[in-house]
Amino acid sequence: MLLTVLAFVVTLGVLVTVHEWGHYWVARRCGVKVLTFSIGFGKPLLRWQRGDERWQLAAIPLGGFVRMLDEREAPALPHEVSQAFNRQHPFKKILIVVAGPLANLVLALLLYAGLYVHGVDAIRPIAGQVTPASIADRAGFRPGDEIVSVNGRPVASWDEAFVGLLDAAGDAAPVRVGVRSADAQTTVRSLPLDQLGRAVYEPRLLIRLGFTPYPLTTTIERVEAGSAAANAGLMAGDVITSLNGAPLEQWADLQAVLQQRAQALTLGVRRGEVVRQISVVPTSVEVSGRKIGRLGLEPAVDERLWQQYQVQLKYPPLAALSAASEKIAIQTKLTLAMFGRMIVGKASLDQVSGPLTIATYAGESARLGLSNFIEYLALISLSLAVLNLLPVPLLDGGHLLYHVVELLTGRPVSPQVEAIGQRVGLTLLLALMALALFNDIHRLFLG
Known part of the structure; x- marks a missing residue:
């Protein structure tokens, strides 16, 4: 429990600090005065002063904020008016808003690239078992078959095969899977993922298809x-x-x-x-x-076979950056696609996770070792970047939408529209938080 709590605090602390630092760093370079840099919400537990800026750690660690000089909140001194956020060109406002999610995106890229340079332990995509009468069995897969590509994209581990299958899940056509059989014969087989319905978007996709990685x-x-x-x-x-x-x-x-x-x-x-x-x-x-x-x-x-299935993916720096970029591009696409499918009812809402699940997985990844924890940190950082850019008021994406409208129309969004957006955004976020907490409790205590 202590390790889980510590891993959770480190995860949130790192991700929130990087996110808010992105906003802070760009705001300062755009000439905007920063009043407060806070990690956490609520009552400050620790605070210190850096020039005119107040830095603090607050009691509720589920986020943070950078408070900037803004005449919509309080009058500015005459000599500081030019440093107020509301006086900036819309393009500068857009840069400041995007900087937070972008910082999380850069963090994810560097963490993934660092792991690839160091070497990532993985499992070769070899079918240890194939469930009889399953989709994989009917498609011709047999124990010992190794997946070498998904829709033409090479894969070297079960993680890459899983992501490739998820990426192709929305296609009407069967997925083309390149296979090298136990006797070294290479062929292409078709997996009709549409037979799974909504279950195709679940974490147990491989099992539902009939694959068991373990021999x-x-x-x-x-x-x-x-x-x-x-x-x-x-x-x-x-x-x-x-x-x-x-x-x-x-x-x-x-x-x-x-x-x-x-x-x-x-x-x-x-x-x-x-x-x-x-x-x-x-x-x-x-x-x-x-x-x-x-x-x-x-x-x-079968320990002998299991040892043969182990592999370490290791790349030189430039190749590692390329591999990390491709991984981020695919995961971003999958995250957005998953949200879209949940909205239209094609994916289950029980995929939404909250702080309890994040804490649990953070603890589990930490117990598995530093590399696993860093990979989990990169995944959550990427998810935070993507989710924050959704066009929902109160999120960075909602503010980004306002500033884009200002850039296109030449005038700020009216306070009345912003007030309505705040209420709608708050309602959506509260509903999402309630759903995430419900899923957490059901998954951890009732599932």
Whole structure:
């Protein structure tokens, strides 16, 4: 818990500081007087003075602000009128507003590029298992197949394959997947993602398609206490050799049967030198609105194959910047596309996450090591940049919209219009925050 809290505070602290520094740095260079630079909202916990500027850390760490001299808020002294934000040319206002999200974008670019220079641990996109009768199985994928490209774009890891599939999810045509089979034959297969409906935009996309990256064996690694498997007498170390009288070739065959319904099963089990038949009745559980069976077993991973699947992606500096830029471009496109699909009802609203989920993932990434935490920091920084540029009043994108209108019309947006925008923006943001908090609680405590 302490690590999670610390990782969350560091994440917000770094991202908010970089964001507000962007606004501050450009405002100063545009000749605008800055009154307050605050990390956090509410009551100041720590404050200090730098010339005419007040710098502070406030009690609520969910954001920050840069308060500039503005005659709409308070009168300016005669000699400072030219330094007021409201007196600036619309182009300068646009630069100041965009600078915050742009700073987060630059941070994400540098973090990703730094990781690529240092080397990023990844998993080769090899199908450890392919679920029988799944979309991947019907498309011709088999265990040991390696994905080498998605719609012509080369991929070197499961993360890149996942992003490539998501990027193509909105296309009506099936995705063209370049595959190198276990016998080194290369071919192109078609994956009809539209068969998944809205589920195509979920984090479990690969599993829903039928891919399991882990090379699972039919050896039992762990048996959950009190589960159907434990009650039937199954133990860790047992090897399941048959299912309902037929040889069990891969763990996915057992998963496929359980996905159909909770039906009684007869398992051939080798324990030591003895093979016995064990009958077990799976527990019926509801997942995504349908009943499936659950045994409470965890299979062992083929460690020899798993080691072969490990890879480190490492590039020289210029290539790292190029790879980071491409990654950011794709993720930005996906983020915007996801918002668009949620608005029109083509993607589930449960993808929206709030501070509890961010804190949880920050802690998990920190536990996995510095590289994982830096990659998570880059992802959140990029998300913050994109979301802040949405044309919603109270966000940077809303202010940007006002200043673009001023640039085009030659006059500022009226106070009445801004007041209406503030109310609409506040309503939208409160609704979004409520949805995010609801999803957080459901995901962490009820999911």
